[in-house]
Amino acid sequence: GCSGFRGELKLPANITEIASSAFEVCWRFTGSLDLSACTKLTKIESNAFWGCSGFRGELKLPANITEIGEHAFNGCSGFTGSLDLSACSKLTKIEKEAFSGCSGFSGALKLPVNITKIGVEAFSSCWGFTGSLDLSACTKLTKIESLAFSGCKGFTGALKLSANITEIDYSAFSYCSGFTESLDLSACTKLTKIEGGAFRNCSGFTGELKLPVSLTGIGSDAFSGCTQAEVKLSQNITKIGSEAFGRTADVLYDMADSYCKKVKIPSGAQYKRIKALVKQSPYPEERIEAY
Numbered sequence: 001g002c003s004g005f006r007g008e009l010k011l012p013a014n015i016t017e018i019a020s021s022a023f024e025v026c027w028r029f030t031g032s033l034d035l036s037a038c039t040k041l042t043k044i045e046s047n048a049f050w051g052c053s054g055f056r057g058e059l060k061l062p063a064n065i066t067e068i069g070e071h072a073f074n075g076c077s078g079f080t081g082s083l084d085l086s087a088c089s090k091l092t093k094i095e096k097e098a099f100s101g102c103s104g105f106s107g108a109l110k111l112p113v114n115i116t117k118i119g120v121e122a123f124s125s126c127w128g129f130t131g132s133l134d135l136s137a138c139t140k141l142t143k144i145e146s147l148a149f150s151g152c153k154g155f156t157g158a159l160k161l162s163a164n165i166t167e168i169d170y171s172a173f174s175y176c177s178g179f180t181e182s183l184d185l186s187a188c189t190k191l192t193k194i195e196g197g198a199f200r201n202c203s204g205f206t207g208e209l210k211l212p213v214s215l216t217g218i219g220s221d222a223f224s225g226c227t228q229a230e231v232k233l234s235q236n237i238t239k240i241g242s243e244a245f246g247r248t249a250d251v252l253y254d255m256a257d258s259y260c261k262k263v264k265i266p267s268g269a270q271y272k273r274i275k276a277l278v279k280q281s282p283y284p285e286e287r288i289e290a291y
Contacts, residue, residue, distance in 0.1 A: 007029070007030055007031065008029070008030065008031035008032075009023070009026075009029045009031075009033060011035065011038060012038070013037045013038055013039065013040075014038075014040055015038050015040065015041050016040045016041060016042060017041065017042065017043050017044075017045065018041070018043070018044045018045060018048045018049075019045050019048070020045040020046045020047055020048065020069070021046070021047040021048065021050070022045075022048050022049075023048060023049050023052060024047050024048070024049070024050045024051060024052075025050065025051040025052070026049075026051075026052050026054075027051055027052055027053045027054050028054050029052055029054050029055055030054050030055065030056055031055070031056060031057060032055065032056065032057030032058050032059070032060070033049070033055050033057075033059050033060070033079075034058070034060045035060060035061050035062055036060040036061065036062055036063075037062070038062050039062050039063070039064055040064065041062050041064065041065060042064055042065060042066045042067070042090075043065070043066060043067050043069070044061075044065065044067070044068050044069060044072045045069040045072070046069035046070040046071055046072065046095070047069075047070070047071045047072065047074070048069065048072045048073075049072060049073050049076055050071045050072070050073070050074045050075060051074070051075045051076075052073075052075075052076050053075055053076060053077045053078050054078055055076055055078045055079055056078045056079075056080065057079070057080055057081065058079065058080065058081040058082075059073070059076075059079045059083060061085065061088060062088075063087045063088055063089065063090075064088075064090055065088050065090065065091050066090045066091060066092065066093075067091070067092065067093045067095070068091070068093070068094050068095060068098045069095050069098065070095040070096040070097060070098065070119070071096070071097045071098065071100070072095070072098045072099075073098060073099050073102055074097050074098070074099070074100045074101055074102075075100070075101045075102075076099075076101075076102050076104075077101060077102060077103045077104050078104050079102055079104050079105055080104050080105065080106050080128075081105065081106060081107050082105065082106075082107025082108045082109070082110070083099070083102075083105050083107075083108075083109050083110070083129075084108070084110045085110060085111055085112055086110040086111065086112055086113075087112070088112050089112055089113075089114055090112075090114070091112050091114065091115065092114055092115060092116045092117065092140075093115075093116060093117040093119070094111075094115065094117065094118050094119060094122050095117070095119040095122070096119035096120045096121060096122065096145075097119070097120070097121045097122065097124070098119065098122050098123075099122060099123050099126055100121045100122070100123070100124045100125060100126075101124070101125050101126075102123075102126050103125055103126060103127050103128055104128055105126055105128045105129050106128045106129075106130065106154075107129070107130060107131070108129065108130065108131040108132075109123065109126075109129045109131075109133060111135065111138060112138075113137045113138055113139070113140075114138075114140060115138050115140065115141050116140045116141060116142075117141075117143075117145075118141065118144065118145060118148050119145055119148070120145045120146050120147060120148065120169075121145075121146070121147040121148065121150065122145070122148050122149075123148060123149050123152060124147045124148070124149070124150045124151055124152075125150070125151040125152075126149075126151075126152050127151055127152055127153050127154050128154050129152055129154050129155055130154050130155065130156060131155065131156060131157060132155065132156065132157030132158050132159070132160070133149070133152075133155050133159050133160070133179075134158070134160045135160060135161050135162055136160040136161065136162055136163075137162070138162050139162050139163070139164050140164070141162050141164070141165065142162075142164055142165060142166045142167070142190075143165070143166060143167045143168075143169065144161070144165065144167070144168045144169060144172040144173075145169050145172065146169040146170040146171055146172060146195070147170065147171045147172065147174070148169070148172050148173075149172060149173050149176060150171050150172070150173070150174045150175060150176075151174070151175045151176075152173075152175075152176050153175055153176060153177045153178050154178055155176055155178045155179055156178045156179070156180060156204075157179070157180055157181065158179070158180070158181045158182075158183075159173070159176075159179050159183055161185065161188060162188075163187045163188055163189065163190075164188075164190055165185075165188045165190065165191050166190045166191055166192060167191065167192065167193055167195070168191070168193075168194045168195060168198045169195045169198070170195040170196050170197055170198065170219070171195075171196070171197040171198065171200060172195070172198050172199075173198060173199050173202060174197050174198070174199070174200040174201060174202075175200065175201045175202075176199075176202050177201055177202060177203045177204055178204055179202050179204050179205055180204045180205070180206060181205070181206060181207065182205065182206060182207035182208050182209065182210070182229075183199075183202075183205055183209045183210070183229070184208075184210045185209075185210060185211055185212055185215075186210040186211070186212050186213075187212070188212045188214070189212050189213070189214050190214060191212050191214055191215055192214055192215060192216050192217065193215070193216065193217040193218075193219070194211075194215065194217070194218050194219060194222050195219040195222070196219030196220040196221050196222060196241055197219070197220070197221045197222065197224075198219065198222045198223075199222060199223050199226060200221050200222070200223075200224050200225055201224070201225035201226075201258075202223075202225065202226050202229075203225055203226065203227055203228065204228070205226050205228060205229040206228045206229065207229070207230065208229070208230050208231075208232050208264075209223065209226065209229045209230065209231045209232060209260075210232050211231070211232060211233060211234055212234065213234040213235070213236055214234075214236070215234060215236065215237065216236055216237060216238045216239065217237075217238065217239040217240075217241075218237065218239070218240050218241060218244045219241040219244065220241030220242045220243055220244060221241070221242075221243050221244065222241065222244045222245075223244060223245050223246070223260050224243055224244070224245065224246045224247060224258045225246065225258040226245075226246075226260050227246070227258060227259065227260065227261065228261055229260050229261055230260065230261050230262040230263070230264060231245060231260050231262070231263050231264065232264045232291065233263065233264065233265055233266070233274060233278075234266065235266045235268065235269075235270040235274070237274055237277065238277075239277075240277045240278060240280075240281050241281070242281060243281060243282075244281050244283075245259060245260045245263055245278070245281060245283045246258040246259030246260055246283070247259070248282075259283065259284065259287065260283075260287075261287070262287050262288070262289050263278050263283060263287060263288050263289070264288075264289050264290070264291045265278065265288060265289070265290055265291070266290070266291060267290040267291065271290060275288055
């Protein structure tokens, strides 16, 4: 809480660790934060720079960083430019809310291929990120935690996930309204469940949202608000949560319906069973289509 500091923060090149809450709420620091020369720095612990909203310009981290702790840069809303961590080949964990509220980032987000964990709300409300989000090369990443990218509405283009993803948690990509093109998860053959609100109000998706044959459950509100998208289900779906594909219009609050454009069900022995699940969610029967 050394809020009286003004100007740039410069750290020695041989520093090895930045401890928990080391610079917490030092909100008057200005200028960029360039740690790229700190080649022995391996860990930035929890709350290390929490609330340092005065930083301006790019954030640069050293290639040898292995872990970014909980809330490490939470609320550092003044950072601008892209966040390119692709060279941080030893970085495996980005913990809970590490960059939450860093709304000033204004370029691409690039993560290292060896990442194994993106924590709860890790990048939530980083609404300035632009460009596509391509995690397809992050083959060690198996779960997208809840609210991990919630509110990152600046992303544009395609969203691509690793084929090894097993779960997309609650509201993981909710309100990422800038994603465009279709969403093809058909290669994610280990994905069994998409939790509630996972893609809520991702209104930019168009065309087919292709889900893998391994998927058995879709949570409440999972695709609500994906109004331009056509969700393509597989024959193995056994559970569909309430309003998974949208909700009816609310006249009282002058809100249009948030239904997906279509829900497509495989023809064959499972058609009637799956159709009943979709209708009960509820979803308009006239928008259900066989393929």
